Amino acid sequence: MTGRLELWLYIAQRLSAMVLAPLVLGHLITMVYAIRGGLSAAEILGRTQGSIFWMVFYGLFVIAAAVHGSIGLRVIVREMTAWRGRSLNAAAVAFCLLVLVLGFRAVGAVT
Amino acid sequence: MAQEEHSGKTLTVEVWRGREDGFFQTYTVPHQEKQTILDVVSYIQRRIDATLSYRFACRIGMCGSCAMMVNGAPRWTCRTHADKVLKDGKLRLAPLRNMPVIKDLAADMTVFFDKWQAAGGKFVPSQPGSQEFANVPPESKERKLASAGIECIGCGVCYAACDVVNWNPDYLGPAQLNRAWTLVNDIRDADRKGHLAAVAVDAGCHACHSHQNCTTYCPKSLNPTASIGGLKRATLAAALKGEI
Numbered sequence: 549m550t551g552r553l554e555l556w557l558y559i560a561q562r563l564s565a566m567v568l569a570p571l572v573l574g575h576l577i578t579m580v581y582a583i584r585g586g587l588s589a590a591e592i593l594g595r596t597q598g599s600i601f602w603m604v605f606y607g608l609f610v611i612a613a614a615v616h617g618s619i620g621l622r623v624i625v626r627e628m629t630a631w632r633g634r635s636l637n638a639a640a641v642a643f644c645l646l647v648l649v650l651g652f653r654a655v656g657a658v659t
Numbered sequence: 660m661a662q663e664e665h666s667g668k669t670l671t672v673e674v675w676r677g678r679e680d681g682f683f684q685t686y687t688v689p690h691q692e693k694q695t696i697l698d699v700v701s702y703i704q705r706r707i708d709a710t711l712s713y714r715f716a717c718r719i720g721m722c723g724s725c726a727m728m729v730n731g732a733p734r735w736t737c738r739t740h741a742d743k744v745l746k747d748g749k750l751r752l753a754p755l756r757n758m759p760v761i762k763d764l765a766a767d768m769t770v771f772f773d774k775w776q777a778a779g780g781k782f783v784p785s786q787p788g789s790q791e792f793a794n795v796p797p798e799s800k801e802r803k804l805a806s807a808g809i810e811c812i813g814c815g816v817c818y819a820a821c822d823v824v825n826w827n828p829d830y831l832g833p834a835q836l837n838r839a840w841t842l843v844n845d846i847r848d849a850d851r852k853g854h855l856a857a858v859a860v861d862a863g864c865h866a867c868h869s870h871q872n873c874t875t876y877c878p879k880s881l882n883p884t885a886s887i888g889g890l891k892r893a894t895l896a897a898a899l900k901g902e903i
Contacts, residue, residue: 552859552898552903553861554859554860554861554862554863554865554866555859555863555865555894555895555898555903556898557865558865558891558895559895559898623866626827627823627826627827628826
């Protein structure tokens with residue numbers, strides 16, 4: 549497994565990108581549409597609170613971003629520094645978990 | 660030489676001297692019509708400074724031994740006209756990037772060829788000892804894919820151009836992965852899985868960012884980026900099937 553780690557990370561990176569692409573577009577289009585009449589917390593919460601759709605939408609967004617971002621940062625660190633090995637992998641996992649926790653906290657707060 | 664008398668122009672040529680901790684030494688070389696970078700280097704070595712070290716053999720773009728950095732870009736010196744790459748009448752010549760320097764313009768290609776082996780660049784015959792010709796249909800998909808990459812002569816230009824090699828010295832490299840891809844598509848080869856396993860490693864084909872520097876600079880107009888893309892897809896399929 550360890551010998552194929554880069555391959556599986558590559559696959560996870562591509563899959564998460566496929567999930568992210570439509571979500572990012574959906575997010576941007578919704579933002580542009582939603583702020584036409586001004587932006588307020590009440591207006592956002594009115595749309596998102598109690599909505600299963602937005603909970604799933606941003607829940608998936610958080611998972612995909614956490615996976616994609618942590619793998620990408622790990623690659624950048626490996627190319628730009630001499631940091632390798634378990635401590636780097638642990639740091640990447642920690643970053644992934646941090647994004648997941650913060651992300652789901654935000655999703656929970658608005659839906 | 661008679662040609663020298665025809666032109667009064669000169670070239671200012673900065674040449675790397677020494678090893679890693681060397682310096683650029685400036686020479687003035689007579690300009691000639693259609694002179695190649697190899698002509699320029701040879702002039703310096705024969706007329707000005709016999710201690711200059713560089714590598715060449717065939718002089719006609721067959722052997723792949725004369726590559727070096729010319730004004731920052733990796734090139735075959737024998738097939739590069741000085742007039743086409745001059746910058747403000749100047750040339751700056753250095754040994755190939757991403758390799759240790761032996762001396763002056765000669766780079767140490769040991770790692771380049773070690774990685775060739777590491778990437779599974781060795782043909783594994785499916786019918787060892789066979790006296791028969793293997794029948795490879797010219798129109799088959801595998802033959803076409805192999806043919807697209809098979810003209811590589813191992814000059815190291817793509818390896819010197821590659822930013823991923825520069826950032827991650829363990830990265831197998833574009834020429835090496837291109838070679839592996841030709842073997843993956845060689846129907847005479849007995850170890851397709853072995854070739855895929857050899858490139859699906861830490862700093863293997865998945866480390867490629869598809870910058871396409873290799874493709875841009877390949878003097879044979881090969882496309883190692885496409886070959887590496889093929890390896891990414893083939894290793895993905897093999898991994899999902901549990902083959903590697």
